Amino acid sequence: MEEGEQTYDFAVNNCLDMRKRQKILKSLICAQPWYKTPNNLHLWDPSSIDLVLISSTMGMLALPFLTQTKGFSAKIYATEATTRLGQLMMEDLVLMHNEFHHFFGSDSGSPQWMSWEELELLSPALRQVALGKDGTELGGWMPLYRSADVEDCVKKVQTLKYAEEAWYNGTLLIKAFSSGLEIGSCNWTINSPKRNIACISSSKFCSVNAMEFDYHALRGNDLILYSDFSSEGVLTNDEHDNNFSASTTYNSSTPSADNDDLILKECLLRNDESLEEREKLAFICSCVVDSVKAGGSVIIPLNQLGIVLQLLEQIPVYLESSAMKVPIYVISSVAAELLAFTNIIPEWLCKERQEKLFSGEPLFSHSELMKGEKLYVFPDVHSPDLLTNWQEPCIVFSPHWSLRLGPVVHLLLRWREDENSLLVLEDGLDTDMALLPFKPMAMKVLQCSFLSGIRLQKTQPLLEMLRPKEVLFPEDLREQIKFSGSHSFSVFYYAENETLGVPRSKDSVDLEIASNLATQFSWRKLDHDDVDITRLEGQLFIDHGKHQVLSGNKVSEMASRKKPLLHWGVPDVEKLLTVLSKMGVKGSVERCMSDAESGSDEIVHIHEPSKALIEVRATRTVISARDEQLASLIFEAIGNLTGGI
Template identity: 55%
Template sequence: MSALISQTCLSEDSNEEKRGNGLIYAEPRYRTVTRLLSWNVSFIDVVLITSPNGMLGLPFLTRKKGFTAKVYATKAASRIGQLMMEDLVYMHKEFRQFYGPESDEPIWMKWDRLEMLPLELKKTVFGADGTDFGCWMPLYSAADVKACMLKVKSLNYAEEICYNGIVIAKPLPSGLEIGSCNWRINGPRGNIAYISNFSSLNALEQVGNDEDRSGLANYLSNSSSADVNSETRSALLSTDEYLEEIDKLDFICSCSMDSIKAGGSILIPTGRLGIILQLLERFELHLTSENMKVPIFVISSVAEELMTFTSIIPEWLGQQCQDRLYSEKPSLFTHTEMLKDGRLYLFPAIHSVELLKIWQEPCIVFCPHWSLRLGPVTHLLRRWRGDQNSLLVIEEGVDANLVLLPFKPIAMKVLQCSFLSGMQLKKSLLLMKILQPKHVLFPEIFRRCVDTLKVSLSSSFYQENETLHIPHTEDSSRLHIDMDLARQIKYTKFEEQNVDISRLKGKLTVEHGRYKAVR
């Protein structure tokens, strides 16, 4: 469901509009999938959520008339997703309190105003093929969130659910974020594994240079699962990606230390709890090594409750942290000690009285929203944008020039980087070679890479707003026959076809994902 929200929010403030820079003065809207309004949602039977972020687009779907599908998510994903949605609704409420409400048909959506938009913004509004204009929707309400959550069934990890007696689904921890999971789906005509722990950034670059690609292509084409050697298995278990990620985080911290020494503050707009926790660990190490005492603030209406999940959901932890959790050691995470020692502070809003009492600069601030159009980040950007010693850290995938337009001229430093978001393609292909699935579905973004590597697996490619028919992985279905009924079977053998057949009279049922014949 994460595809229901694009990485573009449309908004702007009145001062910027008066400058004539072409930005839109309106409450942010969200791009849903193409033709969502024309979907017949009554045809949807089941919705499986893989991560808390995947919850963010769910109310756009569940509020549609005729939606009766079953929605399943892990308990942690369900609760954290709800908190994230409520936080987003709160930020919109704050926006309307500051700028005032807008009409159902905003002025910027009139054709004469659209013609005045810069080319870059027109591409965002209309999309590459010009079909996205009708996809922009206002955010859902608090009532929509509440109604949505009533339709979500929360599951424990490894808890099975059976839909209609035919399909059995089970969430298994993916290790990517708190509450994230992979899904195993079993049915009478085949089994499906949905892997959510997957990185889609720079797919072709993930497999290295031309020589690396050639070697990997040769291995994938000529070896079987039995040929997998210890070196390949070691590659699958390698922590190189994690170490590269740590180096990246250390680089962010190093740049931050330089800014702090010069008297500047650090602003990191993100709502990804996993990234926040990792950066807190690295910041603590760097601050200690530099013998610096700088306050760190996490400002969000749901910050405190989000942090509580770090110590009660063990499935997302690595083995070392799990051992520490079960041993009840007090210092499971660095941030828990930082909270006790007064080095880390959690506040629901930037105008909190307690925050104003202890506020000091330079400081490090984590807060929403990544779009730089909502929440505490807008206030802090206006405060620090003229400070050349301050640093703004934003994720790749966002057009930095576009999102920073309302704050120009901007003197503060901007560091844009990507964070590890799952298993990389090279490792996943090696895994596929071992597992030997009968069919693999890849995102369309991987087509060029898979074609380049000449992957011999039977595969299809899926993309947004397209229905893909998955071939049956089994030629026939298994039938479980009741013992009393089985005793009545008398086989007739056909020698030429080498087949035994029998006529059987009974009742055919589907139970727990299996066909069953009973009297």
């Protein structure tokens, strides 16, 4: 009987523990969203950051976390399109949070799930998300910024047009060139007197909306910082199995104009990627049509603007070919502004879109669809106009792709039990976790992956064509791509939170000196070095990467003195006493040990004609005397024993 009671108690406790776990998991999913910043960001010294380059709209979303940090004063650069689109997305995110607070209230302090008692009850996978692999990342979670933070952040961004020159501190020339990923997304070139650098972010060679990847502008730089981490998620099965070697695709130690053309034709510009994307979009459109034919509705909370714009153009075509009239809704607080903005940024659009501008056609078809009452745009699900216009079945584009905020939450609660309805998600989202608050769920889920970077088999051919001297490559991709031994550049691997030293390409910079100053030089050769030195007085200017010394308006009195004013070297104290003795100055030497780095110090005590002290150290000589005339004599004696200008 006692054994049976123990078994019963164990079963009850296990059941209670399971219920508690489910309750905590439910509260975690439904709690006010917090955001995980890069590991140890809160430990960084923001004052050590000089320059921030934003390459994409998604990169803009995290910027307020950095700009609101105390001590941050770095210069921020982004393209005009990225800045505006990023601002709209940040404002939409803040408004969705405000709506969450309105309906569910705001949490005071840290969320309940961040307490250690509840963290211990989470599943291992979820606990790793919260704490990180080593359990030290809990401090990286932060609440969302406010609208005032967004406004302040955008004010700090210097926006650039396509290939526009921007000089940072008069030394670095910065330009942005299209990466082909999204409208406004870019790669960067940084030219300096000592080294030219190209920064490659996530890029696409073929794009239906954005201007194509302008890799020609990245050629001939000394160093390439390769930061396309999306390659981790776009490997094919063959690449996973074989630990892809770049040398199998392309191998050349002497690139030339001829094999550049071969690279472009056979590897880089193959249209297999665009064909694959078109096939995926066609499949999505067919699934959408099938759902609405069956009487179900469709929710599309995708975050890639380019994919959304293509679906907005293609779905109406599929509906029309099926003789169906189904309303398409775009529900977002910034949807109207965002769609309007895409029609006024031609410099960041592909050539086909630009040609429409010159022919007087709209750049995108959504404006015509709105006029034809096939597409409707509303700010939120509670809009009176939307409630008046609402019809089902329908197709809805709405945020947020995380399924935690925005109109998508209300729509999922409405249609989750309809087996004919469809939810379209992007790959990378944990659907089991994301859909947990909406279970039991009968609606279909279609999860699609879209190319968001350079495929690994194209990496080395691209780098060979760009012809850098050095390449900085992510450590995380070291095992996934094997560079051939015959490549024409050196490869260095960088990792998070580690400083990487890169060899200098130039030890010096050119200095332009005004001719009227150069004619006044009085050179003097150093005794122990094959170096000539002269004194120069002027004003140093650094502008547009050039270092110049120009003459000042006034000649300093110090420059007109004949005797040396600057000295170098360590005086020999015995010789110093001899020289001083001839001047009628008597003294004695005291030797003492100092720290290990500077070695021994020598102190000369002057007794006559008055008291004085001379401290001779490895890096400096200090004269201490009340009598100004005596100090001048000692200074003159030291000057006779050392070099000076």
